[in-house]
Every structure is written in structure tokens, then in C-alpha cells.
Amino acid sequence: xxxxxxxxxxxxxxxxxxxxxxxxxxxxxxxxxxxxxxxxxxxxxxxxxxxxxxxxxxxxxxxxxxxxxxxxxxxxxxxxxxxxxxxxxxxxxxxxxxxxxxxxxxxxxxxxxxxxxxxxxxxxxxxxxxxxxxxxxxxxxxxxxxxxxxxxxxxxxxxxxxxxxxxxxxxxxxxxxxxxxx
DNA sequence: GCAGTGATCATA
DNA sequence: ATGATCACTGCC
Numbered sequence: 001x002x003x004x005x006x007x008x009x010x011x012x013x014x015x016x017x018x019x020x021x022x023x024x025x026x027x028x029x030x031x032x033x034x035x036x037x038x039x040x041x042x043x044x045x046x047x048x049x050x051x052x053x054x055x056x057x058x059x060x061x062x063x064x065x066x067x068x069x070x071x072x073x074x075x076x077x078x079x080x081x082x083x084x085x086x087x088x089x090x091x092x093x094x095x096x097x098x099x100x101x102x103x104x105x106x107x108x109x110x111x112x113x114x115x116x117x118x119x120x121x122x123x124x125x126x127x128x129x130x131x132x133x134x135x136x137x138x139x140x141x142x143x144x145x146x147x148x149x150x151x152x153x154x155x156x157x158x159x160x161x162x163x164x165x166x167x168x169x170x171x172x173x174x175x176x177x178x179x180x181x182x
Numbered sequence: 183g184c185a186g187t188g189a190t191c192a193t194a
Numbered sequence: 195a196t197g198a199t200c201a202c203t204g205c206c
Contacts, residue, residue, distance in 0.1 A: 071191070072191085090186080
């Protein structure tokens with residue numbers, strides 16, 4: 001490596017801080033596209049470029065889990081921005097979400113796809129998600145975090161969210177799902 | 183198109 | 195204690 005090059009910049013400078021997540025969920029969901037999701041498993045480090053996300057806006061959003069109030073499961077959604085919200089769907093798939101907005105907003109972004117993993121359940125498996133990560137901060141210390149690198153998200157498609165028909169037409173039709181088109 | 187899967191939550 | 199409900203996937 002040549003002197004003066006900054007290829008070996010400390011990765012701490014690339015880590016998305018909690019301030020990144022302290023904005024509305026739809027804004028964060030868009031901005032997360034093209035960012036890098038990093039997972040440390042043992043000594044190994046795996047990187048995945050985020051390709052698909054969904055925004056859940058908070059208690060007023062009837063598709064959002066927090067719309068059912070503060071329960072054991074939704075408790076972490078009321079925590080600070082950048083908190084991981086991980087839950088088991090349909091008995092076998094662990095979903096990865098990040099809490100957004102100022103603390104107490106109970107909004108979150110669901111990561112639906114990253115790297116070659118398409119679909120939240122498959123992504124959970126690719127990341128070796130564990131329930132113990134629920135409520136932890138998205139930081140290197142936790143072993144699961146986001147980095148700035150990645151590439152510029154050029155073409156973003158917005159579409160209705162998946163599997164939220166129970167929320168009624170108003171909230172299920174709203175285009176809060178974001179897909180990176182290459 | 184639909185079965186499998188089990189935590190979670192409301193109801194009692 | 196019991197039953198309905200799922201922010202899904204994989205196989206038909």
C-alpha cells in the first residue's frame with residue numbers, strides 16, 4: 001500500500017451513526033439503499049449492499065407493529081434510533097428492522113433484501129440473525145451494523161409494502177417499500 | 183395456490 | 195389455558 005493513500009481508513013468513520021436513523025422511516029428507508037450491511041460472525045466479516053427496504057411510520061401507521069401499542073414485542077420500537085428490532089415471523093423467519101426517528105416514535109425500517117439474499121426471511125438466514133440481537137444498537141460492538149460505503153443508489157422504485165393487507169386499503173396501498181434497480 | 187411453523191397477544 | 199393471527203418461504 002502506498003503512503004498517503006487512505007484505503008485503510010478506520011472503518012469506524014464509515015459506520016452509520018444513530019443520527020442517520022434519527023429521521024422519518026421513509027427517508028431512512030430510501031437512504032439505506034446502496035448502503036452496506038455488515039455482519040460479524042466470529043472473526044469473519046460479511047458485507048451486503050442493501051437492495052430493498054420498507055418503512056413503518058409509527059403508531060398512526062396501521063401496518064406498523066407499534067400501532068397495536070407498547071407490548072413485549074414492540075417495546076424495542078419505542079427505543080432510540082439505530083436500535084435493532086428483530087422478531088420471529090410465521091414461527092421460523094427472523095426479520096431485521098432498525099428503529100428510526102427520535103426516541104419514542106416507534107417507527108422502523110424493515111430490511112427486505114441485501115447482497116444476494118432477497119426477502120426478509122432469507123436475509124435473516126444469510127445474516128445468521130439471533131433473537132439476542134433484538135434491542136441492541138446497530139454498531140460494530142453488536143456485530144451487526146451499517147456502513148456508508150456501498151454505491152450511489154441511482155434508480156429507486158417505490159411500491160406498496162408486502163403482506164400488510166390487514167392494515168386496510170389506505171395503509172397497505174401506500175408506497176413505502178423501496179427497491180434498488182440496477 | 184397453500185401448508186408449515188411457533189411466538190405473541192387478546193380473551194377468559 | 196386457548197385460539198387467532200401473522201411485515202414469509204418453499205414446494206405443489
